[in-house]
Amino acid sequence: MELRVIFDNKHKAFWNMALDESLLMHLKDIGPTLRLYGWNPAAISIGYFQSLEEEVNVEKAKEMGIDLVRRITGGGAVYHKWELTYSIVLPPPKGKVLNSYKLIERGLIESFKILGIEAKYSGINDIEVRGKKISGNAQTRKYGGLLQHGTILMDVDVEEMFSLLKVPNEKLKDKMIKSVKERVTSLRALGIDTDFQELQNIVAEGFKKALGARLYEEELSEEIIKKAKELEVNKYATREWLYRR
Amino acid sequence: MQRESGYTEGKADFKAGKLIRIRAKFKGDKIEDIKITGDFYIYPEDSIELLEEKLKGIRIEDVEKIINEILKDAEYIGIDTESLSMAVREAWINRN
Numbered sequence: 406m407e408l409r410v411i412f413d414n415k416h417k418a419f420w421n422m423a424l425d426e427s428l429l430m431h432l433k434d435i436g437p438t439l440r441l442y443g444w445n446p447a448a449i450s451i452g453y454f455q456s457l458e459e460e461v462n463v464e465k466a467k468e469m470g471i472d473l474v475r476r477i478t479g480g481g482a483v484y485h486k487w488e489l490t491y492s493i494v495l496p497p498p499k500g501k502v503l504n505s506y507k508l509i510e511r512g513l514i515e516s517f518k519i520l521g522i523e524a525k526y527s528g529i530n531d532i533e534v535r536g537k538k539i540s541g542n543a544q545t546r547k548y549g550g551l552l553q554h555g556t557i558l559m560d561v562d563v564e565e566m567f568s569l570l571k572v573p574n575e576k577l578k579d580k581m582i583k584s585v586k587e588r589v590t591s592l593r594a595l596g597i598d599t600d601f602q603e604l605q606n607i608v609a610e611g612f613k614k615a616l617g618a619r620l621y622e623e624e625l626s627e628e629i630i631k632k633a634k635e636l637e638v639n640k641y642a643t644r645e646w647l648y649r650r
Numbered sequence: 651m652q653r654e655s656g657y658t659e660g661k662a663d664f665k666a667g668k669l670i671r672i673r674a675k676f677k678g679d680k681i682e683d684i685k686i687t688g689d690f691y692i693y694p695e696d697s698i699e700l701l702e703e704k705l706k707g708i709r710i711e712d713v714e715k716i717i718n719e720i721l722k723d724a725e726y727i728g729i730d731t732e733s734l735s736m737a738v739r740e741a742w743i744n745r746n
Contacts, residue, residue: 453695456687459671479727481668481689502693502725529667529691529727546693573663650687 408437408618410609411625415443415601418450418472418485423637425492425554426477427629432494432550435629439512439612440492441605447486448472449569452479452543456650459571466569475647478543478554480530482570487560487591489604493612497551506530506544508615509553513540516557516611520597537590557604558591657682660745664737666690668728672741679710684738691727710742 416424421442428438447469451460453476460482466473493512498505506529513532517524517539524540527533532540542555563586572578592599599607613620640646657677664670668690675682684705686698701720708716714735721731 452689454687454692454698455689456671456685459687477695479689479691479695502691503727543691545695573669650685 406437406616406618408439408612408616408620409435410612410620410622411438411440411442412602412605412609412622413440413442415445417446418444418448418474419637419641420633421448421490422450422474422476422641423635424629424633425494425552426636426640427633428492429494429545429550429552430548430632431626431629432496432548434626435494437495437616437618438493439609441608442490442492443488443601444472444485444490446470446472447484448474449482449484450474450476451482453477453545454479454650455482457648462569462571469569471569473647474641475649476543476554477547478545478552480541480543483541483556484566484569485556486562486565487593488556488558489601489608490554490556491608491612492552492554495551495553496549497546502544502546503529505551506542506553509544510540510542510555511615512608512612513542513555513557514611515614516608519607519610520592520599522595522597534590534595537588539590539592539595557608558589559599559601559604560593561589561591563589658745660741660743662737662740662744664733664740666729666733666737670729670734670737672737674738674741674745676710676742676745679742681705681708681710681713681738684741686734686737688729690729692721692729693725697721697724705738710739713738 514524524532524534530542531538540557544553567582660674662672669688671687674684684702717731717734
């Protein structure tokens with residue numbers, strides 16, 4: 406299998422989601438593609454089925470200059486700050502969606518192995534190290550293709566995260582922060598010293614191994630960029646999309 | 651704000667594998683309007699919007715039947731038809 410790799414930079418949230426969708430739309434032209442990117446400024450993405458106002462302290466996020474975006478994938482709200490994000494577009498394999506999560510997440514497990522960490526599948530679609538979550542993943546299938554994106558936590562500040570995300574029960578907030586601190590880890594917490602670019606290379610290598618792929622790089626076509634710009638302005642940046650549910 | 655006469659509103663935050671949040675408006679035992687949100691996964695995604703549409707005007711006792719019918723070919727993760735039905739029912743029980 407040939408896997409195109411895009412070593413991307415840190416971008417605004419609307420662009421990140423728009424480019425992921427544009428890649429999915431162009432899967433037939435570009436073939437399987439892995440994109441490795443980050444977020445600047447920091448952002449909160451919410452799942453396709455979530456209500457922004459129910460999940461996010463919007464005022465606080467605006468005050469802190471944090472981008473807010475709705476994904477086309479389901480799942481929960483994610484605070485993207487100290488992390489590497491991947492997205493991959495592929496022709497959907499036969500069988501259950503859940504099985505294809507596992508197939509793709511193997512790329513992450515291989516990446517952690519390169520870093521000297523033994524990671525394993527956890528829950529529905531997370532990855533954990535020593536019983537603590539280090540990666541969350543979400544998938545959609547559209548336009549005849551599969552898009553999965555997910556994160557690798559390089560560092561985490563649970564308190565900052567919960568100053569931005571709403572919790573179901575305010576009274577239990579402190580307890581919840583404590584419990585999440587116990588259940589989430591990051592590369593930094595595991596004593597792994599790596600930077601964004603080095604991690605991009607490691608994750609590309611991890612996917613190469615997991616999928617038995619030959620990696621290649623190629624510039625994005627004007628058509629893909631044009632479509633992403635269109636989606637950025639006419640979809641992701643609109644209030645209609647952000648407050649859709 | 652004055653509540654529209656004859657209508658009640660109900661909500662439920664129902665923890666299945668994932669969270670299902672129901673915000674609904676009822677008239678008697680019929681659903682007038684319903685919003686299903688949460689951090690679950692369902693394929694295809696637009697089956698939730700279709701379900702919201704199809705649940706309008708449905709009596710609470712028929713909700714499960716409609717959910718089973720609409721989602722019969724869908725694949726879901728973190729929820730199932732039973733937990734969705736229970737969440738809607740809980741919203742109805744919690745109505746004001």
